Amino acid sequence: MRAETIVWIVISFLILFLTWETIKPVLTPVIFALTIAYIFYPWHKNLAEKIGERNSGLVLTSLLAILLMLFVLGFALWVNGVKSYLALYLDVFFKWLLNQNLPPSLYDVLQRVANDILRRFEDYLQAYTYSLPTLTLQVFVLIFTFYGVLLNAKAIEKEIYEILPSEKRDLALRLIRKGEETLNMLLRVWLAFSVIKGTSLALAFLIFGIANVSGAIAAGIFTLILELLPVVGGWMIWLAGTVYLFQGGKTLLAILFALYGFFLVSPIPDYLLRQKITPSKIGVNGIIALVGIFGGLFAFGAVGIIIGPVTLGLVATLIEEWKTITEKER
Template sequence: MKLRKHSKYFLFAFFVVLLIGAFLIVKPFIVAILTSVILGYIFFPVYAWINKKIKRPNVSALIMIFFILLIIFVPTLFFFNMLFSEATAWYSSYEATNVATFLENNFNIVLGEVAQDRVDDVLTQVQDYLFVEASSFVFSLPKKIISFVIMMFIIFFVFREGERVASEVKRSLPIEESHRARVFHKVESTINSLVYGEIAISILQGVVATVGFWLLGISSPVLWGSIVAIVALLPAIGPLVVWLPMAIVLFLQGDVFAGVGVTLFGGIILTLLLDIIVKPKVLGYKGHIHPIIILLGVLGGLSVFGLTGIVLGPVILVLLILVVEIYVKEGIR
């Protein structure tokens, strides 16, 4: 009996050591793994439809990988290339002397020597930061390529075996059946609300803003459209914080036509139609998430997981709240 008890402790300690070792092994690729799972979940209905037609799981999974590459990664590469080009051009046009000239010509504000030095310092810091980030990105390219290959490999198996693995995980959770159903339903509804609601509407607002700014002759439309997409994702902020200052600057510069155009386009299309009318209807259909959860989850998730954190952050917070609710109810019983 004593030996059996010691064996039990040894087995548990050995399991903890193996668990830590496994975590350290996969730690560099955690973001790639989580991204694979999320993409697999989002596109699984398409995979199921294709596999139902051809009844060959491996071929269906390969078709889906090419499909994801075609509609996500290739356009993303072009988009970031355009965004980088516009951001570089925009930054180059606003050196310290240009900023001083811009303020003096448009707002009748003359920068003193101290303010000019401060502007110089800020722009130098920005330039240094961008250089460090660019260098870091270049040096990390081999790791990013490996992570990308791993991600594609995992997506293949998520499509092929994800349904079976999800069923096994659901059966293995050491909680009551009703709680299991709640957990999985909460994960599903949260991801659906984020992907098909918040993120989809934010991307739509960004695309519409980019096209609108381009038609109105605004410089760097992709850059400003990207900013609109980001702020549209955050509750209580929305596109207003982008188009309103833009319109004010255009009016102060004397470009009344562009100022009126940005005001009408931003107020009617971006804010009234998309942000106030369309977005609540879509979120009401897909399931609503509390704005605080979205705000903290998106910002915190981005800082921890990168782009994948837009989905992972709110999902983790929602699950935490659900687990606390379950624990409280079980404790009361």
């Protein structure tokens, strides 16, 4: 019996190892697909009531496929320019940050973070620059995973609830609901909100003639990253664009661009929209956001921007819920 148990343990570990080696090359597009599917699922439910589950999935997947194919085309055309502009923006940002009379210990930490981010970002983009077929393959994996998750969301949810332990089932259900609230805030509000802001500012950079296509895309990406961080935000990017226009003698354009950024990027949207669509009892702790983004980025690459804060946010939520339940039982 003991030998049989050992054999089954070895077989189980072998299966897990082979499974991991199989999914590891496509783990990044799968995680992105799950994230996008989670964000779009409410729209899918509403659309499915009108045209059916399968047609709704096809419509949303087709829309995503078009956007991703445009992304691949843009990546091939502008990747080098975007890489150069992002390196320039990051270099200027960290030079400004490091000149703010910071404590020596904090200065050293930020200096190391700045160097590490620039190096990792360069390596990440360079890996895809010379391997567009790999990027295209990952895009196809993302599209098909997205479609499969949308169509099988109810079955996936049913399976999750069926594997819950019979003992303490109420506790597990409360933890799941609390975790779902956190995911709603982190993905459908926090992350989606940042993506919309980054896209809006990228278009503004292009329309107002502040940068070319590569520079505008880089500004949008940088805005998205800053919006995910506590304290700082997209206002730093539109403020820099405003200063650039003023220095170029384009006073009217500078004023219009500043108004655009103030009302459509930051801070007005934060006050008018975020408070309405985010429950007041749910929030992202600044430390959790900061540690999650940078820790996830260093550990998992670009996809870590999603994995890090979402994981830490869920852990913090589960701990708080567990403490509340334990106090009630006592």
